[in-house]
Every structure is written in structure tokens, then in C-alpha cells.
Amino acid sequence: MTYPMIEPDRHGILDVGDGNLVSWETSGNPDGKPALVVHGGPGSGCAPWHRQLFDPAGYRIVLFDQRGCGRSTPHASELQIDLSTNTTQRLVADMELLRRELDVDRWLLLGGSWGSTWSLAYAETHPERVSQIVLWGITTGRRGEADWWFRGGVAPLFPVQWAALRDGVPPNEREGDIVEVYARMLNDPDPEVRRRAALAWCTWESATTDWPPTGALNARYEDPAFALAFARLVTHYVAHDFFLEDGILLRNAHLLEDIPGVLVHGRQDLMAPIANARELTRAWPRADLVVVDDAGHAGNERGIEEQLVLATDRFAS
Secondary structure, rough: OOOOOOOOOOOEEEEEEEOOOEEEEEEOOOOOOEEEEEEOOOOOOOHHHHHHHOOOOOOEEEOOOOOOOOOEEOOOOOOOHHHHHHHOOOOOOOHHHHHOOOOOOEEEEEEEEEHHHHHHHHHHHHHEEEEEEEEOOOOOOOOOHHHHHHOOHHHOOOOHHHHHHHHOOOOOOOOOOHHHHHEEEHHOOOOHHHHHHHHHHHHHHHHHOOOOOOOOHHHHHHHHHHHHHHHHHHHHHHHHHOOOOOHHHHHHHHHOOOOEEEEEEEEOOOHHHHHHHHHHHHHOOOOOEEEOOOOOOOOOOOHHHHHHHHHHHHHHH
């Protein structure tokens, strides 16, 4: 069970440079153990549900929105936004600026999906600033992981949904890199082209979260601004291989040797196969892998939620 919903006690805007203002909030015990939620996407933004994964009496809970999404500005739904300054390295630097802004010495990181890649990138850059790490739906930013999810690797399991995604591409471009084609369409001057591309992309994202697929559009994508920003940021990062040297986070996992971790992974996670988590535990022996048999990729599935709360409770002291 998760903890009851609580409201933030502080909210702020941090100028991280490049014309970007990053939104953050804190809740729970101001004198408690600092914990930072690193959201997924790229571009999902933080959610009130994230606060419920921590005991509010024991934790100082920090949520923030990646540059370009959520309450951060400028928003990636705006056509003229400069995405060239939205990179993994800049996001890691933003986290470090936020840590100093909030006067935190070390904090626990909790992240899922893209948030697991981003958390690993930060922890390997600043291991002395991380007390523990809790991850779910593990991804490590490798090209092969992106090809599986976004370039058709998983397509045989979702043939109807993959065909719909391909049908959203102009016929003369269907043999090209589908990620790069959608990234171009999502930056098209015509708002209708952008709208249709965002809807097609987010419909694919919705289909692959659960097994069996529901075929329904996830409710969060019903907001056109959210859908467009999310699709633009995801395709931007995937097209640039997450701005990471292939396999670097696994090769550098030895930098985490002094950091305890818990990896929670659904056995039925088809977006990020469980092999990702197993490879990470081999490279990072201090991380314990917890497999949830009847769960997929979403962090708010009951079995995954329960294990995330158990992990934060374990590290609360």
C-alpha cells in the first residue's frame, strides 16, 4: 500500500540556464531524509502519486520537472523551443543545481523507466551525493533498448499497434528511421501535422505499457500540450541515443559500488525487458533485484508500488 496523499509545503522555480526555468516542490518532513524523484519519459514530468511512495514522517520528498515539461518553462509543446540544450548532461547538471539550491548533502534517488537511466547518469557523475537508489522499469540508455521499444523490436507482440504507428508516417518515408521521421513531423510548422504525430506516438506508448494491450489512449495523453511535449522530448532523446555513449552506464556501474540499491522490475515488462535489470545487477552487485511476476512497466501497478514502498521504508533510516 502507498502512503496517503499529501500536499507540497514548498514550490519553487530554478533558473538552470539556457533560458530554462525548472519547477520543483518539496513535501513531507522538512528535516527528514532527502529523496529526489526522477521522473520518466523523457518528458513525463512529476506526478502527485510519486509523493505517496515515501513515509512523509521520515522523508523530505523532492519532485521536479525536467526542463521542457510539466510546470517547467519554456514548454516543449511550444514550436520555437530550443531542444538543443535539452540533453542528459544538462539534466544531470540541473539536478546538481537543485541539490545545492535545497541545501541537500546527499539524497536517495527514485526513478522509473527513463528516470532509471537519468538516475544512473547522475549517480555515476556524482556518486558522493547519492545515499541510495530505488529504480523500476529499468533502462540504461543503450541503442539496443531503444531499438526494441521504438524501432520495431517489440513489434511482433503488438502487430496491430505497430502497423498504426507506421501508417502515421508518409508512405515515402516508411522505410526510414521511424523515430527520426516522427521527430521531424513533431517539429513541422503545420499544427495539424504535429497534432496527428503526437497522437500516433502516444497511442503507441499507451499500447506497450500493459500486457495484454488495452488499445486505449492513456488518459494523460488526452491533454494535447502534454502529448506534444512528451512525444517531442522522447523522439528527441531517442534520435540522439539519449546523448550517451552506447553501454556507458553499465560499464561505469562500478562507480556505484558504495551505493545500496533496489531494482523493481515487472516480469511482464515488454517495454523494458527484465534482462536490462539483470545486466545492471551483474555490473552493480550492491543492487538487489526484486521481480514482480504479474506486473508490466508502469510504476503504479499494485505489485510494483508495494515493492517501491518497501524499498523506501527500508532506506528511511
